[in-house]
Amino acid sequence: MHKIVFMRHGQSIWNYENRFTGWTDVDLTERGKREARAAGRILREAGFEFDLAYTSVLKRAIRTLWIVLDEMDAMWIPVVCDWRLNERHYGALQGLNKAETARKYGEHQVHMLRRSYETAAEPLLPGDPRTSYNEPAYAFLPKEKIPLTESLKDTVARAKPLWFDSIAPEIRKGKRILIAAHGNSLRALIKELDNISDKDIALLNIPTGQPLVYELDDDLKPVRHYYLGDPAKIAEALQEVAAQGNAS
Numbered sequence: 334m335h336k337i338v339f340m341r342h343g344q345s346i347w348n349y350e351n352r353f354t355g356w357t358d359v360d361l362t363e364r365g366k367r368e369a370r371a372a373g374r375i376l377r378e379a380g381f382e383f384d385l386a387y388t389s390v391l392k393r394a395i396r397t398l399w400i401v402l403d404e405m406d407a408m409w410i411p412v413v414c415d416w417r418l419n420e421r422h423y424g425a426l427q428g429l430n431k432a433e434t435a436r437k438y439g440e441h442q443v444h445m446l447r448r449s450y451e452t453a454a455e456p457l458l459p460g461d462p463r464t465s466y467n468e469p470a471y472a473f474l475p476k477e478k479i480p481l482t483e484s485l486k487d488t489v490a491r492a493k494p495l496w497f498d499s500i501a502p503e504i505r506k507g508k509r510i511l512i513a514a515h516g517n518s519l520r521a522l523i524k525e526l527d528n529i530s531d532k533d534i535a536l537l538n539i540p541t542g543q544p545l546v547y548e549l550d551d552d553l554k555p556v557r558h559y560y561l562g563d564p565a566k567i568a569e570a571l572q573e574v575a576a577q578g579n580a581s
């Protein structure tokens with residue numbers, strides 16, 4: 334039996350301001366840092382140890398991982414930062430307030446944009462200063478691989494090869510792995526792992542800063558999964574994420 338822990342970053346500045354974030358590289362708020370520290374403590378107290386960690390190339394996930402590993406006194410473990418764990422790209426929505434967008438286009442439309450499998454926001458125009466074309470983190474990527482928008486389906490398409498080519502082989506070798514990533518890149522991985530239908534994936538939200546444990550059998554099929562930590566806090570955190578698309 335294998336165990337892997339998934340964790341969405343702690344609250345970011347744009348989570349706090351309720352803005353669509355995607356590939357915008359915003360940092361954690363003080364609350365986000367506290368969430369990461371608390372998660373590290375919970376993991377340590379539950380006896381978890383890790384041999385290897387994966388994160389995105391976005392600082393809200395990287396800093397969350399640093400804080401968790403610091404709290405676990407495990408900053409020495411190898412860390413893979415891979416763009417394929419980045420948040421799903423939110424296209425022209427990046428920077429807009431979610432509640433204002435819901436007031437303008439309706440809550441249903443915002444829910445579809447946030448949670449449906451195939452809907453993508455309008456793409457950024459290639460000359461838009463919000464594109465990631467000139468960011469050093471993506472300098473090695475061919476331009477056509479740098480998205481201007483993405484649906485969850487597109488996010489699955491780029492995250493899946495990382496799972497099969499890198500993460501799964503390391504799990505099979507017996508490595509105990511922590512993945513610190515983002516709401517939608519984790520939804521993408523979990524959809525594949527749990528074989529969640531395109532329709533039902535719209536119901537899945539991931540709270541900030543809560544360690545989610547997956548137990549996998551020898552074929553890496555999930556046996557069970559559970560959040561560590563206080564169930565009331567987790568329910569509240571889940572509710573908070575779901576409500577971000579409300580008009581008021």
Ligand SMILES: O=C(O)[C@@H](CO)OP(=O)(O)O
Nearest residue numbers: 352353354355420447516
């Ligand atoms: O804005 C975003 O990039 C994501 C995560 O914060 O938001 P949502 O939960 O709306 O998909």
